[in-house]
Amino acid sequence: MASTLKLILFLLLSFHIFSLVTSHQHHPLDSLTPSEFTLARTIVNKTYPSSKLNITFQYIGLDEPDKPIILSWLSNPKSKPPPRRAFVIARLDKQSHEIIVDLSTRVIVSDKVYHGHGYPLLTLDEQLAAVELPQTYEPFIKSIKKRGLNLSEVVCSTFTIGWFGELKSKRVLKLLCFYIDGTVNLYARPVEGITLVVDLDEMKIVEYNDRLIVPVPKAEGTEYRESKQKPPFGPRLNGAALVQPDGPGFKIDGHTVSWVNWKFHLGFDVRAGPIISLASIYDLEKQKYRQVLYRGFISELFVPYMDPTEEWYYTTYFDSGEFGFGQSVVSLKPLADCPTNAVFLDAYYASSNGTPMKISNAFCIFENHAGNIMWRHTETDIPGEVIREVRPDVSLVVRMVATVGNYDYIIDWEFKPSGSIKLGIGLTGILEMKGVIYTHTDQIKENAHGTLLAENTIGVYHDHFLTYYLDLDVDGEDNSFVKNNLETIKVTNHSSPRKSYWTVVSEVAKTESDARIQFGLKPAELVVVNHNKKTKVGNNVGYRLIPGSTTHPLLSYNDYPQIRGAFTNNDVWVTPYNKSEKWAGGLYVDQSHGDDTLAVWSLRNRKIENKDIVLWYTTGFHHVPCQEDFPVMPTLSGGFELRPTNFFDSNPVLKTRPPNLVHWPNCTNKP
DSSP states (O other), rough: OOHHHHHHHHHHHHHHHHHHHHSSSSOTTTOHHHHHHHHHHHHHHHHHHHTOOEEEEEEEHHHHHHOOHHHHHHHHHHHHOOEEEEEEEEEETTTEEEEEETTTTTTTEEEEOOOOOOBOOOOOHHHHHHHHHGGGGHHHHHHHTTTTTGGGGGEEEEEOOSSSSSSOOOOOEEEEEEEOTSSSSSGGGGGGTTTEETTTTTTTTEEEEEOOOOOOOOOOTTTGGGOOOOOOOOOOOOOOOOOOOOSSSSSTTTTTETOOOOOOEEEEEETTTEEEEEEEEEEEEEETEEEEEEEEEEEEEEEEEEOSSSTTTEEEEEEEIIOOOTTTTTTBTTTTTOOOOOEEEEEEEEEEEEEEEEEEEEEEEEOOOOOOOEEEEOOOTTOOOOOEHHHHHOOOOEEEEEETTEEEEEEEEEOOOSSSSSEEEEEEEOOOOEEEOOGGGGGOOOOOEEEEEETTEEEOOEEEEEEEEEETTSSSSSEEEEEEEEEEEEEEEESSSSSSEEEEEEEOBBGGGGGBBBBTTOOOEEEEEEEEETTTTSSSEEEEEOOOOOOOOOOOOOOOOHHGGGGGGEEEEEEETTTTOOOOOOOOOBTTSSSSSHHGGGGGOOOOOTEEEEEEEEEEEEEEEOOSSSSSSSEEEEEEEEEESSSSSSSSTTTOOOOOOOOOTTTTTOO
8 A cells, every 4th residue: 555655646746747847838958947857867766766776967967959950940939849858977886877868758768878988077966975084084184183283174175186097997086175274265275295085986085195294374364255354455446326227128038038139048057057059140131130159158178287296286177077167156146246237047957866956146147338339430531520429339248157166267158239249258266276385485496386375375387278169050050161361462563662461361171170270370360151141242141250368288289188188289170060079078077088079079070161060169378376366366357259250231230229328417527
């Protein structure tokens, strides 16, 4: 009787979950909902009962339909949408299972075991379990006492171990520890010399090393909380009131955002974070929306540190593939992270047991009135007239912040009425710091691998490489990648007083090898064009990449971290669209061998001319820490732009009407 009752309750629960999932008409690219996470978990656990097997969910995300299916549905959005499916990576008996779950029929479509190199995304739960182990580990307790430290003030953090030529390895990570007595800035007080290795499948410490004792940096001067600051204080910044008399200019329907002349879909993934899809812009002259971007997101974030010593050589992180950029998203603070006119959205991901976890205020969306100028001209050459035309610029920003360990990454997608998409990156947070014996630069006689920021504190040199996946569909799917090379022409026939000029020589990339670009070698404009669509005067419609700062990797190509991060060897790659090629560092990044990366896929040298292509662009920073970065780092900003190039027949914002303004007394603010 009891077993029958349990079965009835299970069936009722499953039906309730199923009804919640299917009762709402989803967009095919919508992120999984909490009820869908629960349903996927239920289906997998039914196949592998947890009473018999210990199963952990390393990743649950949308198994997005193939692109042709999405495009077919978009042509008739009232038709039945494609079935909702979840892609699951689960750990079971020390193996990684790739499972596709059909949420509509509640069945497992496929289940295969991965036998290659590398391991899946780390979950927060297993990291939290790992950092608690040292507190009861006797050798560690003795090491802390030996240093005269209070064990209750010691906290540890997880560090991936990388790969350095080993043929086989277990699923392990390293722990480094910090002292928080007198400060919450734990990274500023490293307990140098102690390294612990934790086997995540066994959840136990399997290696321990206490190699050297270095003074723990002082807590003084490391606090960054406002409530803990002491006089003298800096100047108080004046506030500003933002008034929108007509209300917000954008609308959100489900996950689709409409603003001015833009429409796009906003999604979320535990690994990628924000995903922008189906971005299209309204052409006033053609009276229709035109495609620009099918899908865009940060594919990987490679952060190698430049200290080759025993405690540091392995610190070469892949923040998306190892720790999860989306999993690291933090709640945004109204009026600080985002302005007063922002609208906030929540996001969800699955914990290690498959239950949905909510991130409140994961995104904010706001109209940006930054005082910029959209376009202007003052004409004084017409006798008796002075003509001044100015249009203030307004843009729409989608913002997310991910805190991956010590660093906070501010990620902006900014849409402009002119058709540009600006992708902004802000780095702030806390530096990764190393404890040393030095208290003054005069004492440093050898390479310290960083900058002395304070007594006993080195900020270690490192890089940040952000690789974006940009599936541009410029006015259609079939596009080409064009290098508009700027070449100097010498005037040798005395036809002009000039001796030289430059001109544009266009080169269409026919295969993947033609589209591998390293900036700085040859001046060129890079454009994705549609050879099947032309402007009225005959130019191919296109969008060009305006790159940010050029940051080329300085590691040797045969160095193990760079083998894994070979997707940064070029600033730009172009590949034909392939649903399985999403993650530049591979699907399994933790301890990967670099055999499933963008650099490897591209060796096939496939045809890309007039094909459905994906642009991969890497931007970043070489970071030489300085004292101004201590104890917390002012935001370092970068980014790049996707800008229409002969996409429109003329300036698309020529007829844009300026916003209604609230006029304040003495609005010229003259002194």
